[in-house]
Amino acid sequence: MTNEWWRSAVIYQIYPRSFSDASGDGVGDLAGITARLDSLHDLGVDVVWLSPFMTSPQKDAGYDVADYCDVDPLFGTLADFDRLLARAHELGIKVIVDLVPNHSSDQHPWFQQALTAEPGSPERARYMFRDGTGEGGNEPPNNWQSIFGGPAWTRLTNADGTPGQWYLHLFDSSQPDFDWRNDEVREEFLRILRFWLDRGADGFRVDVAHGLIKHPDLPDYTPPADGDSMGGNEPVPYWGQEGVHEVYREWRRLVDSYDGNRVLCAEAWLPTMQEISQWVRPDEMHQAFNFSYLMSEWDPTVLRDVIDESLRIFPGVGAPATWVLSNHDVIRHASRLALEANFPQGHGIGPRSEGKPNPRVGLRRARAATTLMLALPGSAYLYQGEELGLPEVIELPDDARRDPTWFRFSGERYGRDGCRVPLPWEAEQPAYGFSDSGESWLPQPAEWAELARDQQRGNPASTLEMYRTLLRLRREREMATGHLVWVDGYPDDAIAFRIGAVTVIANLGTAPLTLPEGARVLTTSGPLVGENLLPVDTAVWIELP
Missing domain, CATH: 2.60.40.1180 (Golgi alpha-mannosidase II)
Known part of the structure; x- marks a missing residue:
């Protein structure tokens, strides 16, 4: 068991467009990451997880993939990926690739082929195309709503101008859902897995791992109005369907055929930890994010109960408990832990929100929460910038926002831009060292100068040095396996x-x-x-x- 690195690893999530920009275009890239890997080695992490960098129109920050086996020119080339991987491995850091199997971009060749194919054709069978209901098929196949707001179905117009079939997109209309009951889809993703494993990737974080399979009857479903965007009342006909487990059993057999303990980590937003644990049974995935812990209130009873449950349920199926406080989809915990109101996952917080956090309280609680989390047995996830104590950027101007949630909810939900603002590296440099040109795809707040890495390095009172100390002691005292x-x-x-x-x-x-x-x-x-x-x-x- 001790040689299974994923049972105790500290995994650092890199959001490539916001980590470091080597090209000067204001968007982070793979070369920028490679140039900064020494800082992560210095921090003391074991693994980096790269959020999507594959070819994409970037309608949803790369979670809309047009080519699963290439690098988007925005981030570089396959050669850049190979150099990043080689340098990480030189430093003893493993690399996990983000994979998005629930849906593709509407620019994916398969979907483009489906648009010109006939209903019932093999090309359309790769996606969730359906006839409409009501007179003339003018109503969508059911009442499902997109996670990003609005209907989850979009109707095509045929070449002759007549209305056509509808296609399902649980997220943006530019992200059509695959039909995972189709063997061709399953074979294609096995090919994609092999492509990255053969290049040397150490595993995959699997986006929307609780999706993929939809209830065959496509029954109507109305989520709670105040629910988290990725969950809801049970049963949800597009989340957690039993057939998805056979997909991951097949993936596990493939991954296990490679040496080096390659891993699969599930992003599975499900109501209970017991349900999440079904994704990490011995013949399925290796890890699943512990969203129950991430979303816990700053309350001792709640935290004790979640810790107890985590250490009972995950090891109960042979998997390690995982711990996480922030990621690219949630309000940074240096702000979230001081919120005076409830902000469900995906809603975000902005200038007109009520119950804004007290920054001093938020940072104090965030540091305490991290000190608690990094002592817990199992594997821990860090999100880029949390080691600097970065808060959520609340005062982003409306015209700077990029998250599809902001647009599909007509500005009623701020979305996730506030946790995705590019990092500050050097206080006196353009864009705080993020980009030599001073460009930054989201504006960085002026107060981040004092949080820049070069201002914190060597200061024993800084959040960065606190993280370095915690990670060193965690490793020296073997606390993750205790x-x-x-x-x-x-x-x-x-x-x-x-x-x-x-x-x-x-x-x-x-x-x-x-x-x-x-x-x-x-x-x-x-x-x-x-x-x-x-x-x-x-x-x-x-x-x-």
């Missing part, structure tokens, strides 16, 4: 547990908490009061005599 034991004797508004010789305490209460006598502090998320008082919203790792 056994968690809860520690009694602390107030209900505190969390306390032991991993090996390290005791972890987080104060989520309203008053400082006294540390045990003789405690030797290894690291803290913030300064103590005096010698032994742990402030509110602060976490510490200690050794006891």
